[in-house]
Amino acid sequence: MGAFRIIGGKRLSGTVKIHGAKNSVLPLISATVLLNGECVLHNCPDLSDVDAALGILNELGINYERKNETVRVFAFGPRNTEIPDRLMRKMRSSVMFLGSILGKKGRAVISRPGGCELGPRPIDIHINALSRLGARVREKNGKLEFTAENGLKGADIILDFPSVGATENIILAATAARGKTTVYNAAREPEIKDLTDFLNAAGADIKGGGTDTLIINGARELSLAEFTVMPDRIEAATYMAAAAITGGDITLLNVEPAHLTAVNNAFIESGCDIAVGSYSLSLSAPERLKAVKGIRSRVYPGFPTDAGPLIISALSTACGTSVFYEGIFENRYGFIDEIKRFNANITTHGPVAVIEGVKRLSAAPCVCTDLRGGAAVVIAALKAEGESRVGDIFHIERGYEDFASNLRLIGADITEV
Numbered sequence: 001m002g003a004f005r006i007i008g009g010k011r012l013s014g015t016v017k018i019h020g021a022k023n024s025v026l027p028l029i030s031a032t033v034l035l036n037g038e039c040v041l042h043n044c045p046d047l048s049d050v051d052a053a054l055g056i057l058n059e060l061g062i063n064y065e066r067k068n069e070t071v072r073v074f075a076f077g078p079r080n081t082e083i084p085d086r087l088m089r090k091m092r093s094s095v096m097f098l099g100s101i102l103g104k105k106g107r108a109v110i111s112r113p114g115g116c117e118l119g120p121r122p123i124d125i126h127i128n129a130l131s132r133l134g135a136r137v138r139e140k141n142g143k144l145e146f147t148a149e150n151g152l153k154g155a156d157i158i159l160d161f162p163s164v165g166a167t168e169n170i171i172l173a174a175t176a177a178r179g180k181t182t183v184y185n186a187a188r189e190p191e192i193k194d195l196t197d198f199l200n201a202a203g204a205d206i207k208g209g210g211t212d213t214l215i216i217n218g219a220r221e222l223s224l225a226e227f228t229v230m231p232d233r234i235e236a237a238t239y240m241a242a243a244a245i246t247g248g249d250i251t252l253l254n255v256e257p258a259h260l261t262a263v264n265n266a267f268i269e270s271g272c273d274i275a276v277g278s279y280s281l282s283l284s285a286p287e288r289l290k291a292v293k294g295i296r297s298r299v300y301p302g303f304p305t306d307a308g309p310l311i312i313s314a315l316s317t318a319c320g321t322s323v324f325y326e327g328i329f330e331n332r333y334g335f336i337d338e339i340k341r342f343n344a345n346i347t348t349h350g351p352v353a354v355i356e357g358v359k360r361l362s363a364a365p366c367v368c369t370d371l372r373g374g375a376a377v378v379i380a381a382l383k384a385e386g387e388s389r390v391g392d393i394f395h396i397e398r399g400y401e402d403f404a405s406n407l408r409l410i411g412a413d414i415t416e417v
Contacts, residue, residue, distance in 0.1 A: 003391040004404060007413035008363055008384035012248035014410035018236050018255050019045040020069070020229035022399045024191040026093040027168045028198050028229065029053040033062065033100035034176055035075035035202055037223040044071045044229055045401045048394070052090040056083055056097055082109035085142070091398065095123055098146065099169035102135060103176025108146045125159065125166040132157050133170075133177050154179030154218055162187040162212065162299050168195055170214075175204050177218040186214045189300040190230060190259045198227045233259040234306045235400060236281065238375050241310040242407065244272055244285040245317060245383045250410055251282045262303040266295055266311055270318060291320030291357055297327045309335050309376035316344040317383060318357035326351045335373025338366040342384045363388040368395040375400065382412055389417075 020043035030053065032039045044050060044066075054071070057064055061079030065072045081101055088094045088111045101108040127137055127144075133152040138145050154177050157170060167187040174181035186192070188210055196209030202225035205217035236255045243250040244267055257264070257276035264274050264281075270289040275282045292315060297305040305328035315322040316339060326332045333348050340346060341364040345356040363386030368374025374395040381388040393416070396403055404414045 002393050003389050003417050004378060004381070004393055005415050005417050006378065006381040006388045006390060008361070008382055008386060008388060010246065010382070010411050010413055012243045012246045012250060012382070012407070012410045012412060015251045015253060016239050016406050016410060017253045018231045019043070019401045021191060021194070021232035022047055022049060023164075023232075023234070024194040025050060025229045026053050027096045027172070027191070027195050028227070029057065029071070029073075030096040030100050031172055031195060031199055032057070032073040032075045033060065033078055033097065033104055034172065034199075035073075035222045035225065036077065037075060039073045039075050039202070039224065040226040041071045041073070042069060042226070042228040044069050045232065047397065047399060047401055049091045049093065049398045052087060052094065056087050056094060059084060059087060060101070077104055081105045081107045083111075085111040093165070095126060095165060096168055096172070098126065099130065099172030100176070102130065102146050102148060103152055103173045106148045106151060109143055111143050125161065125163050126169050129157050129159070129166055129170045130173055133173055133181065135173075152177035152218075154181040154216070156182045157184070159183065159185040161185075164189050164192065167192055167214075171195060171199070171206065171216065174216040174218050175199055175206065175220070175222070179218060181216040181218060183214040183216070184212070186212050187299065188212055190233065190256070194230045198225060201225045201227055231255050233263075234304065234372070236260060237263045237304070237307040237310055238379070238400070239406070239410070240267060240283050241314040242379050242382055242412070243283055243410070244270065244289060245314040245379055247285050247287045248410070249284045251280060253280050255279060255281050257281050262301060263307050266292055266303065270315065289315060289318040289357075291315065291318045291322040291355075293321070293323050295323070296325040299328070305329055305332065306372050308332060309372045310379060312336070312346065312353055312355055313339055313376035313379040315355045315357065316342075316346065316380060317359065317361060318355070320357055322355040322357065324353045324355065326353070334369040335376050338369060338373070338377045339380045341366045342380050342388070344380065360385060362386060365389045365391070367391040368393055371395050371399045378403075382407070382414075
């Protein structure tokens with residue numbers, strides 16, 4: 001497995017172009033199962049999770065071509081309805097194919113999805129919602145078989161929690177269902193609106209994308225669509241954190257600043273200056289950040305849980321005591337023991353992380369524990385004095401394209417070994 005060799009203590013400065021959003025492109029790829037015709041997706045990032053999603057398309061019997069950042073899918077319905085266990089284990093987002101396969105074929109077979117171990121993330125909310133649309137499910141030999149012999153039928157669905165994944169699966173299934181589906185307490189993340197915009201471009205009738213109430217008039221004929229994936233707001237937050245901890249000055253291109261409001265506010269409170277353009281953002285950090293008290297991860301438009309590890313790492317050398325509350329995942333803090341190897345002073349009390357800022361970090365060998373936690377470890381290594389080695393970077397490759405190359409562009413001393 002690969003690793004990063006990092007010589008820390010370099011001030012980061014320069015310009016980075018943000019890639020397409022991982023958390024948007026995966027449900028978009030699954031949505032192509034519903035189409036009848038050719039579909040083109042632009043701004044697709046080169047990630048191992050994207051490779052896994054395209055592998056699922058191939059397993060379903062759907063052909064595609066990829067050239068640079070453009071993926072062309074020849075979507076004429078899946079020939080197969082089962083996703084093999086080996087592909088389900090590669091990423092949790094593989095469950096996104098459930099709604100589209102079931103809606104298109106009336107049957108779908110999956111196993112429990114894999115992905116980062118961030119605590120219990122049961123798919124019961126997905127199952128309950130699909131049951132409201134007329135699906136039946138049985139579990140046998142570790143597999144879940146969903147059937148809708150007479151097709152799916154629209155219904156009113158009230159989500160107990162605005163789950164992004166469940167909202168996306170409902171959208172996909174309801175788009176193929178007969179009649180109207182209304183979803184209450186739906187997730188409002190920008191990636192949800194990207195999905196509804198894509199489906200509408202293909203001929204669907206979905207209203208309310210990006211709000212907490214969705215109205216989906218299903219069973220429309222979906223055909224040719226050409227679409228550009230939204231920028232990755234978490235990738236943007238990652239480079240902001242890397243610049244902030246090193247006292248740097250960076251400009252990000254191909255960003256949507258409105259998607260980063262909660263993140264921007266946290267960095268501004270830490271002493272950074274932020275300027276936004278129509279599709280750009282600049283951050284200038286002081287030599288040492290100030291502590292930030294009372295950051296809490298929430299559903300959108302609150303502070304994103306995926307940015308939690310990034311801001312915790314950045315605040316590890318801030319002046320004073322910072323407090324972060326994780327409000328989404330139970331086991332988000334697995335990365336903290338690795339950051340403490342750099343001599344960071346961070347303690348956890350259930351969902352609360354208390355970050356006592358230290359003046360300097362020291363280089364150390366460490367590993368990535370998950371996708372965003374791995375990025376947080378790299379951020380700390382960029383600040384740590386001396387040479388660090390960060391292992392298990394396959395986690396990072398799931399969600400960041402050209403991570404080391406982009407960091408080198410803004411002055412980091414990082415190589416893959």
